[in-house]
Amino acid sequence: xxxxxxxxxxxxxxxxxxxxxxxxxxxxxxxxxxxxxxxxxxxxxxxxxxxxxxxxxxxxxxxxxxxxxxxxxxxxxxxxxxxxxxxxxxxxxxxxxxxxxxxxxxxxxxxxxxxxxxxxxxxxxxxxxxxxxxxxxxxxxxxxxxxxxxxxxxxxxxxxxxxxxxxxxxxxxxxxxxxxxxxxxxxxx
Numbered sequence: 001x002x003x004x005x006x007x008x009x010x011x012x013x014x015x016x017x018x019x020x021x022x023x024x025x026x027x028x029x030x031x032x033x034x035x036x037x038x039x040x041x042x043x044x045x046x047x048x049x050x051x052x053x054x055x056x057x058x059x060x061x062x063x064x065x066x067x068x069x070x071x072x073x074x075x076x077x078x079x080x081x082x083x084x085x086x087x088x089x090x091x092x093x094x095x096x097x098x099x100x101x102x103x104x105x106x107x108x109x110x111x112x113x114x115x116x117x118x119x120x121x122x123x124x125x126x127x128x129x130x131x132x133x134x135x136x137x138x139x140x141x142x143x144x145x146x147x148x149x150x151x152x153x154x155x156x157x158x159x160x161x162x163x164x165x166x167x168x169x170x171x172x173x174x175x176x177x178x179x180x181x182x183x184x185x186x187x188x189x
Contacts, residue, residue, distance in 0.1 A: 017103030040085035069093040113150035
């Protein structure tokens with residue numbers, strides 16, 4: 001678990017998805033495949049948001065292991081994923097852990113960012129952000145933290161609009177839902 005940046009596992013290994021992510025990270029790091037695995041996971045993350053079929057394969061507990069394994073191998077081939085990630089997905093399918101994939105990807109991204117000396121900001125938006133919006137947000141956070149910042153973007157339509165940004169122990173909640181709740185509470189009181 002030691003790297004040039006110190007212990008990269010930190011609190012990530014406390015969850016099942018975190019343990020899988022740490023195992024993949026260490027394997028990729030040791031095989032000098034961090035970039036390839038990171039790129040494959042980014043591709044997979046996009047595919048999970050865009051493909052109902054892929055989401056079904058990863059979330060359907062009734063799908064037999066063999067079928068899930070064949071489907072995920074086919075998806076990996078179509079997406080052009082690297083061999084390490086493809087084998088890892090096969091292990092997840094065999095162990096019935098494909099449902100953990102979003103958590104594994106997020107944890108891997110945090111591990112990789114920490115390894116590169118970056119801080120990770122968890123950002124929740126009501127809708128997907130454009131690349132230029134992400135770049136602007138990254139620049140603003142970089143100015144505040146004086147360090148490189150990796151963005152872990154999640155979409156949650158229930159916040160209605162705005163952003164919630166978690167950076168370390170700090171949270172900036174600029175969501176419309178929170179603003180409406182605050183206004184409603186002020187009007188009651």
